[in-house]
Amino acid sequence: MIFEPTSLPGLLVVRPEKHTDARGCFARLWCEGEFAAAGTPFRPQQISVSSNRAAGTLRGLHWQPPPHAETKLVRAISGAMFDVVVDLRPDSPTHAEWFGMQLDADTAAALLIPRGFAHGFITLTDGTELLYCIDTPFEPTAACGARFDDPAFGIVWPRPPAVIGPRDLAWPPFRSAPV
Helix, strand or coil: EEECCCCCCCCCCEECEEEEEECECCCCCHHHHHHHHCCCCCCCCCEEEECCCCCCCCCCCEEEECCCCCCEEEEEEEEEEEHHHHHCCCCCCCCCCCEEEEEEEECCEEEEECCCEEEEEEEEECCCEEEEEEEECHHHHCCCEEECCCCCCCCCCCCCCCCHHHHHCCCCCHHHHHC
16 A cells, blocks of 8 residues: 655545456555554544435535544545545644545545544545545544534535535534534
8 A cells, every 4th residue: 555645744645556457456445554554553443334326415524522533544435526634633733724635436545534633525426435444433422513614624625515414514613613
């Protein structure tokens, strides 16, 4: 696997090394030893999938504060999405800055999102599915969020949302949320 730093310290792009032949390809998507060797020990405790029917489906921004904070490895397993991560760490030099990139099933690139970051995405194709490998089980009472258009972040989405859940529309302004 190839681990690439981003503009937000701690946030990594993880690219599989594909081995291709006449049958197709094979790629390792997670290996505890390779993550540890790259200086990012990560051990998933929960694996989830997000299935999204329509292009323009927006989910997020979501996070869990301590003691339920999560590290997530997120990748598209079908379709394509624009994935966004926001640095919520109060003492970080990149606090409230965001990073976005397209993740798609063809490249199989993933984002390793550390604790202290919010995550959201908008689908770019119909039938987009995301695979989440998470190191801490989801705790519904700890779920937090901010609106996708919160001016505290100034995220530039590649298209307007067509489908958003009521909960994601109802998040309070970020400045009042626990991190």
